[in-house]
Amino acid sequence: MTRPNTYRSGPDERGHFGIYGGRFVAETLMPLILEVEKAYKEAKADPAFEGGIREHLKQYVGRPNPLYYAERLTEKLGGAKIYFKREELNHTGAHKINNCIGQILLARRMGKKRIIAETGAGQHGVATATVCALFDMPCVIYMGETDIARQQPNVFRMKLLGAEVVPVTSGARTLKDAMNEALRDWVTNVSDTYYLIGTAAGPHPYPAMVRDFQSVIGDEVRVQMQELEGRLPDSLVACVGGGSNAIGLFHPFLDDPSVKMVAVEAAGHGIDKGPLAHAASITGGRPGVLHGNRTYLLQDEDGQILEGHSISAGLDYPGVGPEHSWLHDIGRVEYVSATDQETLDAFQLCARTEGIIPALESAHALAEIVKRAPKLPKDHLMVLCLSGRGDKDIFSVAQHLGVKL
């Protein structure tokens, strides 16, 4: 494959990253998707829109968050110098809010009156409910029953914030089913409703738009690393569910050839334990079409979508954002995976050595650092996206560790 001049120009007019992406939606939604695309294009060109986002990210979300030198973990692993990008310090405790601020400001520009969203771990649901409270808009969150059971604190948070949480009982009752149900709602309420998608997936323009809103992560890292070390980082590591925190960290660096990028998928019980045992769409899946885009999917030979498994509710989506599929195929980003067990170990290591309880999603990226850092020289600058805090996960971690709360 020939190397493109830039890795940052995608998608094309029709929403394609190479062969991935696109707009595979029902006709009822198509005019609306085009309307979102047009509105986003106009908003991007309007300095007032950009200014509004910057202001909210600063005053409400608390950005910029630190690029923190994890000294004890660095010493413990004995290799690369490890920095954490502290997305978990954002208001609501994860990177998800970056995207929600951008999209709700867009929804308001478009004159939409009602917000819907899907959520897996509940982080995106909480972030959406939060911005809906802030901007006084009715909010309906679709969440699989299985996820509702394992993420009770976030369900309660969303309700406190005034959102309606609708349990989804179709399929395996997790994130993919919540997304189906949100799409069904949208088809039914096209005139007044905005669908606030939580990751860099779905039909064009969502993958590009969510990436743009999350790129604040990488943009800040670039400036902060310059201040701290006077140069670019050597490698970036992030977990991948749909891929929004990873693409947000990676995208500003895609054209810096010295910067290596590693994305960590959820290997669940192990990729070798069969297609139902993990949620690693790129490492263990193949290209197909779901939820509006062509991308790597967990599916059987007949094209039926499989239910992924991960200890983390935010990663067990059977797809991945289309830009990641492309970055994988052209080899710009390396896609690896971490098992539930490796994740639990890294989760505890981080808590004890750094005094930070990470989200289980982020702990997948930590697990990769544990494998990779010891083999690298001490002047190798490695950045981990600590995408969220782990308060929401303490109940399920306790259960896995056999502790009764």
Next chain:
Amino acid sequence: MSAPKDNGRIAKRFAALKAEGRAGLVTFITAGDPDLETCRAVLHGLPAAGADLIELGLPFSDPMADGPAIQAASLRALHAGTTARKTLDLVRGFRATDADTPVILMGYYNPIHAYGVDRFLADAIAAGVDGLIVVDLPPEEDEELCIPALKAGVNFIRLATPTTDDKRLPAVLQNTSGFVYYVSIAGITGTASADNAAVGAAVDRLKRHTDLPVAVGFGIKTPEQAADVARVADAAVVGSAIVTRLADGLDAEGKARPGLAEDVLGFVRELAGGVRGARV
């Protein structure tokens, strides 16, 4: 695009309906629901019960545009082991008994994508499929399947919806063949019903843009509603109501109770009665 070199079954059927001076009944069932054998019994009985065209659902794990009734039908079919290949086998078996009734496969793109577009089209033609309705392929993605299907001689029937405005309609109709399927509500299958006046106006609007027959569906549940639509459109499509009737005939384990196929066909007969009596 010029008229595709398809087998002409759909055009012939609509011409015959026009000659009879009545609208057609299009019935939807999901392939392999609740099991292949029962589905076959229903399928083979449909023409005699009054179905003029048949839509056969290609089951998919994630039917985003469908309501609870067809979602459940899809899952029953998948649990019964239905695949794209077995769906085509059903059509082949049907064709051996009926050379004239058009069969249209309706579903989502991924199972066809996984099968391989060219191979799927070749096998579909060989099985006797006349057209495809693929919900998640808007005109923006025509190169995926629509153009190859038209080239191969399989009709590609597009959905037009209340959100398809006059500006967009030409793009939607451009590569549509066979007939146009007007989705009478903004929503998923098997939920709300549109009011008659709105349907009439929508059909008139479509007719200003195309000479193709217009079938109207989504939300038609009774013979009376089917008759109302038959007064203003070239065909009425009934799906969820038939699928629900089928689901009512399942026992607690989800197995077909004796007489299920006959009961479903009885309901189709009532619907056909409504459609056929509409324009007297």
